Amino acid sequence: MNSDHLLDRVDQPAGTAGAKPRRRRRLEDVGxxxxxxxxxxxxxxFLALWQLLSGRVVSEFLISxxxxxxxxxxGWIVTGSIFPHLWATVExxxxxxxxxxxxxVFGGVWLGLSPFLSRLFNPYIWAFNALPKVALAPLFILxxxxxxxxxxxxxxxxxxxxxxVNTFAGVREVDNDLVDVLRLMKATRRQILAKVVLPSxxxxxxxxxxxxxPYALIGTIMGEMIASSRxxxxxxxxxxxxxxxxxxxxxxxxxxxxxxxxNEAVNLVQSRLEGWKxxxx
Numbered sequence: 001m002n003s004d005h006l007l008d009r010v011d012q013p014a015g016t017a018g019a020k021p022r023r024r025r026r027l028e029d030v031g032x033x034x035x036x037x038x039x040x041x042x043x044x045x046f047l048a049l050w051q052l053l054s055g056r057v058v059s060e061f062l063i064s065x066x067x068x069x070x071x072x073x074x075g076w077i078v079t080g081s082i083f084p085h086l087w088a089t090v091e092x093x094x095x096x097x098x099x100x101x102x103x104x105v106f107g108g109v110w111l112g113l114s115p116f117l118s119r120l121f122n123p124y125i126w127a128f129n130a131l132p133k134v135a136l137a138p139l140f141i142l143x144x145x146x147x148x149x150x151x152x153x154x155x156x157x158x159x160x161x162x163x164x165v166n167t168f169a170g171v172r173e174v175d176n177d178l179v180d181v182l183r184l185m186k187a188t189r190r191q192i193l194a195k196v197v198l199p200s201x202x203x204x205x206x207x208x209x210x211x212x213x214p215y216a217l218i219g220t221i222m223g224e225m226i227a228s229s230r231x232x233x234x235x236x237x238x239x240x241x242x243x244x245x246x247x248x249x250x251x252x253x254x255x256x257x258x259x260x261x262x263n264e265a266v267n268l269v270q271s272r273l274e275g276w277k278x279x280x281x
Contacts, residue, residue, distance in 0.1 A: 064245040072250040086254065088230040089220055092148050093262075096155025097216035101209060104160045108167025108205075109197065118168070129161045133219065137226050146227050155219035162212035163205070170204025171197055206270040213262050221255065232258075 030038070047066045054065045076082035111118040136157055140150040178196045187195070224233025232251050239247030 061243075061245060064249050068246040069249045069253060072244075072246045073253065076250065082235075082254070085231050085235050086258075088148070088228075089217075089224065089232040089255075090258065092151040092220040092223070092231070093155055093217050093258075095148075096152040096219060097159055097213060099152065100156035100159025100212065100216065101163050103156070104163025104208065104212070105167050105205060107160075108164045108169075108208075109171055109193070109201075112168045112171025112201075113193075113197070125161075125164075133157050134222055137223055140223070141227050146229075151220045151223035151228070151231070154223045155216040158215040158219040159212040162215060163208040166204045166208025166211070167201060170201030173204070174200045202270075202273060206266065206273075210263060210266050210270075213266060214259055217255065217259055217262070 050063070051066050054060045054063055060068075073082075111121065133154065137150070137154050140153040140157075144150040144153055174197050178200070179192055182192050182196060220231070221233035221236070224231035225237045228234045232255055235251045236248055239245075239251060
């Protein structure tokens with residue numbers, strides 16, 4: 001007899017040998033409320049450990065404390081000094097993400113539908129991707145100045161290739177049977193693109209968008225740290241130059257919160273568009 005069947009029989013109470021065995025509850029099956037409580041508990045435990053170790057095991061000057069960071073954040077909010085920096089970072093991030101996403105999707109679809117062009121531009125695309133994008137920051141500052149333009153350009157440069165690669169892969173994975181059916185029905189190239197190609201590649205595109213979104217924020221922060229008078233990156237740079245560890249961690253906390261909000265926004269848009277996706281039968 002199979003050992004799995006023996007285990008199932010041992011787990012069954014007496015007199016229920018013929019009954020269907022109950023499915024064991026697994027940790028990954030916990031509901032959302034329970035998971036949220038567990039996540040909150042992990043966060044509280046981490047902060048409590050941090051508060052306990054700071055000043056005892058590790059110098060408070062190096063890692064500050066959660067209470068000091070919370071106090072710095074509250075001070076920024078009460079005085080309103082955080083909001084111009086927050087808006088500057090959000091504006092540059094969203095603009096860079098939008099520009100990079102549009103260019104990435106357009107390029108991925110265009111080259112994905114043209115094997116000849118994809119072969120023609122392949123070495124140039126990978127050569128551009130190999131460039132360290134942070135090395136482009138001085139050029140963007142030289143070309144676009146110290147304002148928002150250079151931050152937007154750096155964010156877009158980090159986003160465009162990530163979105164392009166995923167879009168290109170999604171277009172190349174489109175079911176050819178669906179395309180052939182529409183061609184038999186005398187569909188135009190635009191109709192094939194709208195009815196089959198883009199819906200089929202939606203999951204790939206959103207994978208690229210979710211991957212690229214943190215990089216848009218990173219690009220903006222890097223640009224602000226290099227040359228800026230506003231933004232969360234500037235706030236980190238200023239706090240570091242003043243040896244204000246709590247200020248650095250407070251700005252990092254705001255950046256992390258922004259990343260979570262942006263990611264949830266992309267997930268919401270994706271959930272609304274999932275019904276648009278075409279699945280081959």
